[in-house]
Amino acid sequence: MIQTDILIIGAGPCGLFTVFEAGLLKLRCHLIDALPQPGGQCTEIYPKKPIYDIPAYPSILAGDLVDRLMEQAEPFKPGFTLGERAEQIEKDADDQFIVTTNRGSKHRAPIIAIAGGLGCFEPRKPPVPKLVDFEDKGVEYIIKDPEFYRDKKVVISGGGDSALDWTIFLAEDVASEVTLVHRRKEFRGHLDSVQKVMDLASAGRVNLITDAEVIGVEGNGKLSSVEIKTKAEGNRSLATDHWVPLFGLSPKLGPIADWDLNITKNAVEVDTFDYSTNVPGVYAIGDINNYPGKLKLILCGFHEATLMVQSAFKRIYPDKNLVLKYTTVNGVNGF
Amino acid sequence: MDNTIRVSIIDREGKLHELDAPTDMGMNMMELCKSAELPVEGTCGGMAMCASCHMYVESARSLPEKSDDEEDMLDEAFFVEDNSRLGCQLHLTNELDGLTVKLAPVGD
Numbered sequence: 414m415i416q417t418d419i420l421i422i423g424a425g426p427c428g429l430f431t432v433f434e435a436g437l438l439k440l441r442c443h444l445i446d447a448l449p450q451p452g453g454q455c456t457e458i459y460p461k462k463p464i465y466d467i468p469a470y471p472s473i474l475a476g477d478l479v480d481r482l483m484e485q486a487e488p489f490k491p492g493f494t495l496g497e498r499a500e501q502i503e504k505d506a507d508d509q510f511i512v513t514t515n516r517g518s519k520h521r522a523p524i525i526a527i528a529g530g531l532g533c534f535e536p537r538k539p540p541v542p543k544l545v546d547f548e549d550k551g552v553e554y555i556i557k558d559p560e561f562y563r564d565k566k567v568v569i570s571g572g573g574d575s576a577l578d579w580t581i582f583l584a585e586d587v588a589s590e591v592t593l594v595h596r597r598k599e600f601r602g603h604l605d606s607v608q609k610v611m612d613l614a615s616a617g618r619v620n621l622i623t624d625a626e627v628i629g630v631e632g633n634g635k636l637s638s639v640e641i642k643t644k645a646e647g648n649r650s651l652a653t654d655h656w657v658p659l660f661g662l663s664p665k666l667g668p669i670a671d672w673d674l675n676i677t678k679n680a681v682e683v684d685t686f687d688y689s690t691n692v693p694g695v696y697a698i699g700d701i702n703n704y705p706g707k708l709k710l711i712l713c714g715f716h717e718a719t720l721m722v723q724s725a726f727k728r729i730y731p732d733k734n735l736v737l738k739y740t741t742v743n744g745v746n747g748f
Numbered sequence: 749m750d751n752t753i754r755v756s757i758i759d760r761e762g763k764l765h766e767l768d769a770p771t772d773m774g775m776n777m778m779e780l781c782k783s784a785e786l787p788v789e790g791t792c793g794g795m796a797m798c799a800s801c802h803m804y805v806e807s808a809r810s811l812p813e814k815s816d817d818e819e820d821m822l823d824e825a826f827f828v829e830d831n832s833r834l835g836c837q838l839h840l841t842n843e844l845d846g847l848t849v850k851l852a853p854v855g856d
Contacts, residue, residue, distance in 0.1 A: 454792075458792060458795075458797050458798070459792070459795055459797060462795060531791055537824060537826075537855065538855060539826055539855065540826050540827065540855040571823065571824075572820075572823040573820075573823065573824070595823070596822075596823060596828055597819075597823070599819070601816070601819075660823075660824045660825075660826075661824040663791070663798065663800075664791065709793075
């Protein structure tokens with residue numbers, strides 16, 4: 414069990430800055446994020462895009478902003494549980510929250526700060542009828558262990574790097590048959606990967622079907638074939654053991670929808686006094702919250718984090734007085 | 749009116765919304781839909797990075813070509829047709845006056 418003062422759900426810019434502001438008040442933080450790396454959308458969606466409205470940075474790349482926030486938080490030694498999704502919340506006898514992830518890691522803290530942004534990033538699932546019936550019965554959205562596909566027939570969908578890279582990897586030595594299905598003729602992946610797939614296709618080692626999409630799944634308890642719609646030749650059925658649709662990630666509000674919070678339009682309602690939610694001890698900051706006049710801007714999230722930790726401090730230490738100390742006067746004293 | 753065009757948006761229930769849209773605000777179709785409270789997410793904020801503003805151009809006319817970014821993102825979208833566009837990449841200019849678009853269905 415990981416114990417901390419403020420358990421932050423979401424390691425995006427807002428969550429990371431919370432570590433700094435909490436650290437100034439001698440509060441320790443631990444962050445949980447479903448993604449394998451910190452930074453949230455900034456690293457997952459647009460690391461190379463410039464942001465122009467961070468005060469004092471006329472322009473900064475989203476990835477660089479995250480690097481600097483990590484550096485700024487570092488003196489306060491934040492803990493991280495990455496690649497795991499915060500799933501369940503409960504209270505123990507000492508009025509502390511216990512948050513359990515989808516992998517069973519348990520975290521205990523008197524304060525929860527939800528800085529979940531748009532939610533957790535999950536694989537995009539194609540709108541194919543009966544798809545859910547075949548999940549983990551031949552349909553996988555992520556390739557965890559390529560050995561799983563040893564000597565199997567595999568259909569991969571998608572046009573990006575992961576679709577290309579896995580097609581190459583599985584075709585070269587692993588699967589018995591690899592088919593790549595893509596909606597158009599052009600691929601957006603790296604040029605050398607595209608070339609390699611083309612070469613494998615000419616050599617007959619990859620069955621490349623372009624201008625096409627998978628529109629159906631069939632099988633008796635386990636996937637046995639997919640239905641492919643092609644622009645040129647209409648529909649056809651293809652026997653396969655696996656179908657791996659690789660259409661990137663998209664954010665979903667996820668399990669916090671069931672945490673008894675006031676949620677409207679995928680956002681958690683908060684009191685702008687301290688960004689507290691309707692559950693005492695649970696706060697929500699950044700893109701995931703909503704209040705009159707809300708703007709989904711990183712800079713607004715920083716402000717929310719700063720006020721939120723003040724309230725968190727008073728909740729943890731009701732008898733202590735808090736005096737605002739300027740970092741310029743006192744410096745930053747880490748743990 | 750100066751600096752205003754009229755566009756029509758068919759929502760996912762088939763209802764037609766005729767909107768007056770400013771051409772001098774640097775807006776795009778995704779933002780126009782959001783400002784009219786139509787169910788368009790615009791998750792990525794307009795960077796052609798999420799496809800949550802996927803729509804079909806119903807009017808037969810030529811529009812600015814899709815960029816590689818837009819075409820690439822449509823690879824990760826579903827229900828893509830030949831007339832698919834990302835609303836965030838359709839900037840409100842006089843060229844769009846009288847345009848009709850239809851919001852694409854959303855997956856799960």
